[in-house]
Structure formats: structure tokens, C-alpha cells
Amino acid sequence: MLAAALLAPYAVMLLTALKPEAELRVAPPRLLPVEWRPQNFWTVLRDPDFQSWLTVSLAVAAVSTVLVLVAAVPAAYYTARHRFPGRGAFLFLVLVTQMFAPTALVVGLYREFFELGLINTYTALIAVNAAFNLAFAVWILRAFFASIPREIEEAAAVDGCGQAGALFRIILPVALPGIVTAGIFAFIAAWNEYIVALTLMTDASMRPLTVGITSYVTAYVQHWDLLFAASVIAIVPVVVLFALIEPYLVGGLTAGSVK
Amino acid sequence: MYPAVELVRASLGRYSITGLHQGTVGLRNYARLLEQEALPAVAGNTVAWVAVVVAVTIVLSLGLAQLLNEAFPGRRLVRWALIVPWAASLIMTSKLFVWIYDYYFGLLNRVVAAAGFAPMDWLGDDRTVMGAMIAVGVFVSLPFTTYVLLAGLQTIPGEVYEAARVDGAAGWRSYRWVTLPLLQPALLVATVLNLIYVFNSFPIVWTLNDRNPGFAHDTMITFMYKIAFKSALRDVGLAAALGVVNVLLILLAVVAYLRVLRGREEPV
Numbered sequence: 001m002l003a004a005a006l007l008a009p010y011a012v013m014l015l016t017a018l019k020p021e022a023e024l025r026v027a028p029p030r031l032l033p034v035e036w037r038p039q040n041f042w043t044v045l046r047d048p049d050f051q052s053w054l055t056v057s058l059a060v061a062a063v064s065t066v067l068v069l070v071a072a073v074p075a076a077y078y079t080a081r082h083r084f085p086g087r088g089a090f091l092f093l094v095l096v097t098q099m100f101a102p103t104a105l106v107v108g109l110y111r112e113f114f115e116l117g118l119i120n121t122y123t124a125l126i127a128v129n130a131a132f133n134l135a136f137a138v139w140i141l142r143a144f145f146a147s148i149p150r151e152i153e154e155a156a157a158v159d160g161c162g163q164a165g166a167l168f169r170i171i172l173p174v175a176l177p178g179i180v181t182a183g184i185f186a187f188i189a190a191w192n193e194y195i196v197a198l199t200l201m202t203d204a205s206m207r208p209l210t211v212g213i214t215s216y217v218t219a220y221v222q223h224w225d226l227l228f229a230a231s232v233i234a235i236v237p238v239v240v241l242f243a244l245i246e247p248y249l250v251g252g253l254t255a256g257s258v259k
Numbered sequence: 260m261y262p263a264v265e266l267v268r269a270s271l272g273r274y275s276i277t278g279l280h281q282g283t284v285g286l287r288n289y290a291r292l293l294e295q296e297a298l299p300a301v302a303g304n305t306v307a308w309v310a311v312v313v314a315v316t317i318v319l320s321l322g323l324a325q326l327l328n329e330a331f332p333g334r335r336l337v338r339w340a341l342i343v344p345w346a347a348s349l350i351m352t353s354k355l356f357v358w359i360y361d362y363y364f365g366l367l368n369r370v371v372a373a374a375g376f377a378p379m380d381w382l383g384d385d386r387t388v389m390g391a392m393i394a395v396g397v398f399v400s401l402p403f404t405t406y407v408l409l410a411g412l413q414t415i416p417g418e419v420y421e422a423a424r425v426d427g428a429a430g431w432r433s434y435r436w437v438t439l440p441l442l443q444p445a446l447l448v449a450t451v452l453n454l455i456y457v458f459n460s461f462p463i464v465w466t467l468n469d470r471n472p473g474f475a476h477d478t479m480i481t482f483m484y485k486i487a488f489k490s491a492l493r494d495v496g497l498a499a500a501l502g503v504v505n506v507l508l509i510l511l512a513v514v515a516y517l518r519v520l521r522g523r524e525e526p527v
Contacts, residue, residue, distance in 0.1 A: 009352070012355065013351075029364045107498045108499060194461070211350075234351065239346045
């Protein structure tokens, strides 16, 4: 029952995606299509616009995820292992960055990139995505690193393993689930990002999926069937990825925040 | 490597803020902001939007989390179902609800008609558009909140309940006096993060309110966006002033909430 209630809207999405266009405009509406039209998915996949949005989304999400991990892993490791002056302030700063969602700052961001001449560049989009996902990644990773007992490193040192060696051969493999979690989370956040892309990418040919698909339904053309087919294609992989990291995500969240 | 990281972060933070400041001319923009006719309505909308969405979400999530904490057939399925609205892009979910709410072709009116009521233009009617948006807001906030509360519930050891039972507390009393106090840290996290997320939420109001002219159903965030990029005003300075106000409001709400909770904790 409960599962059905949560999934019902998405079932409507899927079923609408499977209807021929003529069937969208029947009143009263029907839940199930009379004629099933899985070809809608092919239409979308073969649409050059869709292919371009998909490429942009994949590239932006992938590059910003790599950037996030490269910056977050050392920062998280350091804060988890060492006490240094300003450590508390640093962690608080990380939390505050998390609060300033891009939405609240979007006007400032637009000004910034406008002055840098970076409107309509992937650089801008990737930088914003990476910057805003960094905080969350540091937060989650720190919890993972902190949960690895120090004795493992000491044991490695006894066995003649240098500090760098211990980091790469012992700590990183043990923390791998955490790194994967932070990575997937950053990827999904970038994949679903809407407002920054809407604002910075004014050139229609450079837009990612979230902004691009809305052009299937405008005041002039209303391809709800294609919009939903595209949405289903975009959502399914993300849901699978999300399901993979779900157990770690909640653990990481509460380990960081519930003291 | 670490100072470099902090440098990057600090520079990013400062850039955004100077971006905001460059847009303002002294305090003139703030004064003009107060003169905006739409401001009272927008502020009212924002308060209603944040308060109702967060409150309803927390209450429903408490129930959901409690349910998911018990073992029952199909629990795995519910947890999976709960992931979908969380993982799905907000803009896609919003578009989906625009379609479901549609006057002629939406399924909601079909259900309403079947129940014997007159169909409504959910997103076009001043009386229903806010409620329609709030419903979507709650729907997408539920998964995250439920997961945080569920994690909180799982940290409560079973012995505590046994002790409560020995002392003669059961059912509601056990829940009220044992579960809720122990759940407080998780509740705090869930509430604060929801306050921030819901206040900052853009795609839902932006998409569902798309058809309506003016600012009658905007929140502070979409109002700011319209001032900056869409309306006849196209005034970045004014929007930036509103942006600063927004950020301060979030900070204020969060700090106030933390204060209240700490104040309540201390006497115990």
C-alpha cells in the first residue's frame, strides 16, 4: 500500500510515456494506454537534442565528481586524523557551505561568472557543481575515516609501511565504500542539478538533461509523452545507483551530525 | 594539500559574496526591496510554504520511520519505493505533478470526479495552488527525513524499551516518554536540514506556478529569481539584496531553532 502510494506518481509517468500522442488528449483521462507505444523511448533516444543533453549531463557530472573526490579525500582524511587549531571552525564552515544551496546564491553566481566571462561554459557549470558538493563529501568521508581504528595504521607502521604507503595500501581500500558513497552522491547531485544550469547555460545547445527535457513541453509544443519517456530514462539509472549507496548514506549522515 | 583545499573553498565563498555586494549600491537596494508591493504576499507565502511543508513532513516521517523500524513482509519494497522520489530529479517530479494536476487531462481530477466532486483547476485557482505545491513539497521531502529519523530510531537500544515496560509504560506512553526524547538529536538534524532545503527549494514552486502571472504565489527564492532574470525589472542589484536577506533569514531560523532546543535541554 505504502510503496504503491509512493510509486503511484512515477507509475503515471511511465504509463504516460508509453502512450501515443493522440491518447494524451482524451477527457476523461485513462490510466492505461489503449495502444502501447514503447517506440516513444526510441524516439527520445534517437533525438539528437536528447543525445546532446545526455552527453552534457554525463560529462559535467563525471568531471565534477572526480574533482570533488580529489579535493575531499585528503581534506576529510586530514580532519579525521589530526587535531589542529581551527579544526572545529573548519568543520563548521563545511556545514555552513552546505546550507548555502546554489539557489540562495544564484544571483551572485551569475554575476561572478558574468564578470569572468564564463557564462555558457562547461567550466562554470562543473566548478559550481564541484564546489557545492564538496562540503557534503567531506562530511561523509570524515565519518568514514574516523571510524577506521588508528591501530590499523600503527600495525602497518610496525610492518615497515611508510605513511604514504599506509594511506594508499591500507586506509583508502578500507574506506572505499565511503569514497564510492561520496562519489555517487556527488554524481547524482550534479546529474539532478537544475537552477544553476538554467541560469548559466543560456545557449540551448549546451544544456544538460534537466533543463533540456523541459523544452519538450512549452507553450508551443506539448510532447508530454516524450518528456516522460526522457525522464524515465534519466531517473532509472540514478535510482539504481542510489539504492546501492543507501545503507552507507544514512550511516554517514548520522555519524557526522548526530553526536 | 589541505591548505590548498581550504583556499579554494574560501575563495569560492568570498567570490559569491563579493558578487552579491557588487550588485548593491549602498543600502538603496534594500530600501527599494521594502517598497516592492509583492513583498508582503511573498513573505507570507514563504512562511506558509516552509512551516507547513516541514511540519507535515516531520509528522508523516515519524510514522513512516516507526513503521520501517519494524520487520514486516515487504519492508524491503517500501524502502526501495522511498528512494525513488529522493533520487529522481526535482524538476522531473515537478513536471510530472503539473501533468497529474492538469484540469482536463490530469488523473487527479479523474479521481476527484469519481469521488463525486467537481473537478478543479488545481494550479490555476488561487485557492488551491499553494496547497498543491505544498503537497509536492512534502512528497519529495519525505524520503530524506524518514531515513534520518529511521537512523535515529535504530540507535535506540532495545533494553530501554524493556526498562520502560518494567516501569509500566507501554504503547503511546512509551513512545512519548522514551522514544521521542531519545530521538531528539535525529529530529533536530531532520528539522534543521529540512528548513534549509525547503526554504531554498526552487524547482517545485518554479514549475507548478509557471502559468500564473505576477508574484502572488511565489516564495522568496522564486521571487528573487524572477526579479533577477525574468520580470520586467531585470534588476540584479535588487535581487541580490533579496538574496542576502534570504541567506540571513535561513541563518536566523536555524540559530533560533538551535537556541530553543538547547534552552530546553539544559534544565534536564
